[in-house]
Amino acid sequence: MASYRAVMSPNEFVELLGDKESRVEAIRQLMGGVDARELRRAVVAEDVFQALVRGTRNESSVVRWWSVQLLDHCPDERAYRAVEPLLDDPVDRVRRNAVHALGCRGCKPAVAAGLDSTVIEKLKSVAVSDPNPKVRHEAAAALLRPDL
């Protein structure tokens, strides 16, 4: 699949995140690696970044989940803005992953800046009001991190 990059666009690879069979190769094509160590050093091209942002609005919750997952590795403040609306996603596990990505520094050590206050307020409301206890717990845990 190495030569597919020439004929397939980042948007098409993002679509493939919804397909179990193709997902690993799609991640490799988008991010240049698949394991945690590789992803921590990932340099995300602008067209890939834009495709992942669009992926957060995909009709498939699997694609939205993976788009959040990969945006978690983008050392770019715009990634937070793209992920924030998914705190209101109808699917529990998508909201939970959005909370993780917003609270996480481990996946993107290059980002030093904390979250802006509106996102922190939103996380506080998720921690109290989200209908799913796992999502509330994840938000509460994120808010306890000293570097947030």
Ligand SMILES: [Zn+2]
């Ligand atoms: Zn993370």
